[in-house]
Amino acid sequence: AQSVSQHNHHVILSEAASLELGCNYSYGGTVNLFWYVQYPGQHLQLLLKYFSGDPLVKGIKGFEAEFIKSKFSFNLRKPSVQWSDTAEYFCAVIPARSSASKIIFGSGTRLSIRP
Amino acid sequence: GAVVSQHPSRVICKSGTSVKIECRSLDFQATTMFWYRQFPKKSLMLMATSNEGSKATYEQGVEKDKFLINHASLTLSTLTVTSAHPEDSSFYICSATTGTDTQYFGPGTRLTVL
Numbered sequence: 001a002q003s004v005s006q007h008n009h010h011v012i013l014s015e016a017a018s019l020e021l022g023c024n025y026s027y028g029g030t031v032n033l034f035w036y037v038q039y040p041g042q043h044l045q046l047l048l049k050y051f052s053g054d055p056l057v058k059g060i061k062g063f064e065a066e067f068i069k070s071k072f073s074f075n076l077r078k079p080s081v082q083w084s085d086t087a088e089y090f091c092a093v094i095p096a097r098s099s100a101s102k103i104i105f106g107s108g109t110r111l112s113i114r115p
Numbered sequence: 116g117a118v119v120s121q122h123p124s125r126v127i128c129k130s131g132t133s134v135k136i137e138c139r140s141l142d143f144q145a146t147t148m149f150w151y152r153q154f155p156k157k158s159l160m161l162m163a164t165s166n167e168g169s170k171a172t173y174e175q176g177v178e179k180d181k182f183l184i185n186h187a188s189l190t191l192s193t194l195t196v197t198s199a200h201p202e203d204s205s206f207y208i209c210s211a212t213t214g215t216d217t218q219y220f221g222p223g224t225r226l227t228v229l
Binding site: 032034036042043044045046049051090094096102103105106107108 | 149157158159161164208210216217218219220221222223
């Protein structure tokens with residue numbers, strides 16, 4: 001079955017620390033990959049996405065993610081976090097050429113930044 | 116661009132009543148809309164997929180007679196929770212896509228059934 005794993009359930013960092021959130025998926029074919037963020041009390045927003053091309057994808061607010069096909073991974077990174085990055089982060093996958101575009105979400109990683 | 120709204124943002128109802136939640140794509144036409152349920156500290160669970168003018172496709176375990184979905188136009192889908200019970204209390208989120216695989220999410224509706 002297709003699934004998305006986010007191994008870090010809760011990450012606590014101090015401001016200016018570097019961030020890497022893990023995401024692995026299980027699907028044998030081509031996939032489209034996403035990272036969404038949900039700030040406290042707000043709705044899900046798209047951080048970045050990868051469909052094809054350069055496997056290093058840059059998103060909003062200084063985030064980037066690298067698609068490593070051989071590892072079925074799409075880890076999210078940010079070199080220096082800010083207190084405002086406190087949020088829930090969701091990795092998601094859609095099998096490419098999926099007519100229904102059904103997105104499969106990971107369980108989420110809660111990021112807490114200490115001021 | 117790509118804004119999705121939901122109404123209401125919060126609703127409290129009595130057990131046994133029905134509640135309708137609207138999802139609108141404000142600045143684009145959505146070929147497909149999705150309805151999710153989010154449990155506290157959990158990920159989103161897909162409930163159903165709806166395409167304009169056709170019947171919704173429900174995920175396994177989701178009662179289609181309880182969660183009625185109508186996708187009347189390319190900018191509006193509604194979810195009606197019929198005969199609501201306290202266990203239906205949850206955060207309901209819709210998303211919309213133009214078919215490019217990127218989904219745009221609404222702000223969610225907090226349903227509390229007393």
